[in-house]
Amino acid sequence: xxxxxxxxxxxxxxxxxxxxxxxxxxxxxxxxxxxxxxxxxxxxxxxxxxxxxxxxxxxxxxxxxxxxxxxxxxxxxxxxxxxxxxxxxxxxxxxxxxxxxxxxxxxxxxxxxxxxxxxxxxxxxxxxxxxxxxxxxxxxxxxxxxxxxxxxxxxxxxxxxxxxxxxxxxxxxxxxxxxxxxxxxxxxxxxxxxxxxxxxxxxxxxxxxxxxxxxxxxxxxxxxxxxxxxxxxxxxxxxxxxxxxxxxxxxxxxxxxxxxxxxxxxxxxxxxxxxxxxxxxxxxxxxxxxxxxxxxxxxxxxxxxxxxxxxxxxxxxxxxxxxxxxxxxxxxxxxxxxxxxxxxxxxxxxxxxxxxxxxxxxxxxxxxxxxxxxxxxxxxxxxxxxxxxxxxxxxxxxxxxxxxxxxxxxxxxxxxxxxxxxxxxxx
Amino acid sequence: xxxxxxxxxxxxxxxxxxxxxxxxxxxxxxxxxxxxxxxxxxxxxxxxxxxxxxxxxxxxxxxxxxxxxxxxxxxxxxxxxxxxxxxxxxxxxxxxxxxxxxxxxxxxxxxxxxxxxxxxxxxxxxxxxxxxxxxxxxxxxxxxxxxxxxxxxxxxxxxxxxxxxxxxx
Numbered sequence: 369x370x371x372x373x374x375x376x377x378x379x380x381x382x383x384x385x386x387x388x389x390x391x392x393x394x395x396x397x398x399x400x401x402x403x404x405x406x407x408x409x410x411x412x413x414x415x416x417x418x419x420x421x422x423x424x425x426x427x428x429x430x431x432x433x434x435x436x437x438x439x440x441x442x443x444x445x446x447x448x449x450x451x452x453x454x455x456x457x458x459x460x461x462x463x464x465x466x467x468x469x470x471x472x473x474x475x476x477x478x479x480x481x482x483x484x485x486x487x488x489x490x491x492x493x494x495x496x497x498x499x500x501x502x503x504x505x506x507x508x509x510x511x512x513x514x515x516x517x518x519x520x521x522x523x524x525x526x527x528x529x530x531x532x533x534x535x536x537x538x539x540x541x542x543x544x545x546x547x548x549x550x551x552x553x554x555x556x557x558x559x560x561x562x563x564x565x566x567x568x569x570x571x572x573x574x575x576x577x578x579x580x581x582x583x584x585x586x587x588x589x590x591x592x593x594x595x596x597x598x599x600x601x602x603x604x605x606x607x608x609x610x611x612x613x614x615x616x617x618x619x620x621x622x623x624x625x626x627x628x629x630x631x632x633x634x635x636x637x638x639x640x641x642x643x644x645x646x647x648x649x650x651x652x653x654x655x656x657x658x659x660x661x662x663x664x665x666x667x668x669x670x671x672x673x674x675x676x677x678x679x680x681x682x683x684x685x686x687x688x689x690x691x692x693x694x695x696x697x698x699x700x701x702x703x704x705x706x707x708x709x710x711x712x713x714x715x716x717x718x719x720x721x722x723x724x725x726x727x728x729x730x731x732x733x734x735x736x737x738x739x740x741x742x743x744x745x746x747x748x749x750x751x752x753x754x755x756x757x758x759x760x761x762x763x764x765x766x767x768x769x770x771x772x773x774x775x776x777x778x779x780x781x782x783x784x785x786x787x788x789x790x791x792x793x794x795x
Numbered sequence: 796x797x798x799x800x801x802x803x804x805x806x807x808x809x810x811x812x813x814x815x816x817x818x819x820x821x822x823x824x825x826x827x828x829x830x831x832x833x834x835x836x837x838x839x840x841x842x843x844x845x846x847x848x849x850x851x852x853x854x855x856x857x858x859x860x861x862x863x864x865x866x867x868x869x870x871x872x873x874x875x876x877x878x879x880x881x882x883x884x885x886x887x888x889x890x891x892x893x894x895x896x897x898x899x900x901x902x903x904x905x906x907x908x909x910x911x912x913x914x915x916x917x918x919x920x921x922x923x924x925x926x927x928x929x930x931x932x933x934x935x936x937x938x939x940x941x942x943x944x945x946x947x948x949x950x951x952x953x954x955x956x957x958x959x960x961x962x963x964x
Binding site: 372375377379380381383384385386387388390391392393394395396397398400401402403404405408412450451453468470471472473474481504506507508 | 901908923951
């Protein structure tokens with residue numbers, strides 16, 4: 369019973385008592401309309417709620433910032449409801465951008481109320497949606513509340529920029545044509561070697577200049593085959609490498625970078641796999657094309673930084689998941705203890721690019737109270753660590769996340785030509 | 796928004812009738828109090844204030860009780876002032892509940908049904924109260940006291956049973 373009806377009840381009792389005390393029936397009679405009002409509320413009070421709830425979310429897979437339509441239908445399968453307040457509880461991370469997620473209606477038996485609105489959401493997996501309903505009698509004296517939970521699942525992919533082609537040259541390539549020089553002769557555009565002419569060689573490939581110097585033999589140009597490669601993306605989801613502030617997280621930038629790199633390598637026809645290393649090890653097995661892109665984006669949508677004491681360092685990174693001689697791209701802010709694992713990966717023959725979001729600059733950008741000396745020391749430590757990583761033969765992209773990733777990659781890879789990087793020489 | 800004009804009319808009627816009844820008992824202070832209360836209530840409704848309207852209902856019930864005790868003004872007028880105040884109090888609460896609703900068509904339907912049922916309830920209460928006021932019945936004091944006691948006990952038990960039933964749910 370709401371306080372309003374408690375007031376009515378108190379007035380009724382007061383009027384009856386005053387009427388009895390003063391022996392005035394007219395005073396007691398003033399309580400009768402209030403009594404009728406009270407009993408009307410009691411008679412009309414909602415006793416049970418029987419609502420069938422159905423929700424659809426379209427689309428169930430979308431990039432961050434894309435509008436998502438939510439339609440909620442409640443059908444009254446019980447007694448008529450004089451007043452029904454419906455409020456759809458939008459999950460944390462999402463917000464309503466059009467329409468209304470609440471309604472106040474009167475609902476007869478078999479009647480339905482529909483909410484149709486649009487939300488946008490942050491990256492993540494949403495698998496729980498609740499709707500709060502409150503039924504009241506027509507006088508608002510009694511309330512019956514309930515929360516219905518529905519489990520429509522929808523995924524929001526990370527937002528990512530479009531990158532221009534990144535030149536990679538892993539030790540091993542795959543048997544399909546692509547953009548990567550394969551260190552083998554065959555059809556291609558780059559000159560590879562010269563060999564003796566064999567019957568059937570195209571005339572336009574004959575090296576006439578060399579053939580002219582030879583007395584009897586002809587020589588044919590051989591071009592370097594261009595093939596696709598295996599690319600393994602590794603996203604560092606360890607909580608201790610993450611920097612957070614209210615509404616901000618360095619990990620979000622790392623995920624966006626991984627998504628952009630995924631799209632880039634898949635567009636070139638490469639076979640791409642993903643590993644997310646943090647609270648556990650989540651893998652997406654290698655694949656090609658749009659389907660693989662969706663698989664990887666779904667995994668990135670669900671990725672969360674986490675703590676696992678067994679996976680605190682990259683030492684336990686299961687590199688055997690990646691084919692030998694493939695290209696690895698590690699997206700991680702890096703810690704000094706990670707250098708050993710990077711050197712190990714290089715020693716095992718992987719080509720390695722490290723895209724490292726700069727946590728020092730990020731903290732400064734968030735306005736953290738770093739004394740200038742502490743900031744300089746931390747920045748110097750980071751430079752030293754990245755130098756050691758470069759010396760192992762990995763290409764390093766030191767990325768300040770307030771700047772475009774495209775520019776950071778272009779600048780870093782131009783300063784570290786692949787051949788130089790492989791020799792472990794820092795320019 | 797059909798509730799608003801009805802609400803304002805009821806507030807005006809409650810204030811006017813209370814002032815009239817108090818005027819008939821030559822208690823002009825109470826009449827002014829009734830009018831002032833109505834004016835303040837109208838002001839709060841026009842500004843959609845969140846202040847509770849309970850004190851206004853208490854005011855008009857008190858004015859009705861005082862008028863009944865003085866037994867000068869016609870009882871039906873006093874009763875009418877009280878039921879107008881009760882209906883206005885109820886509609887003010889409804890208006891607050893529906894203020895934030897966006898689907899005005901659904902709210903209009905809800906308001907229409909509420910006005911119908913409130914009208915029936917208030918009318919039934921008014922007529923039910925008129926009967927003992929107009930019919931003169933002589934009862935011994937003990938019988939009257941016993942009836943009142945039974946009414947109070949029955950009412951209390953009914954409400955307690957309802958609250959217990961609600962808690963079980």
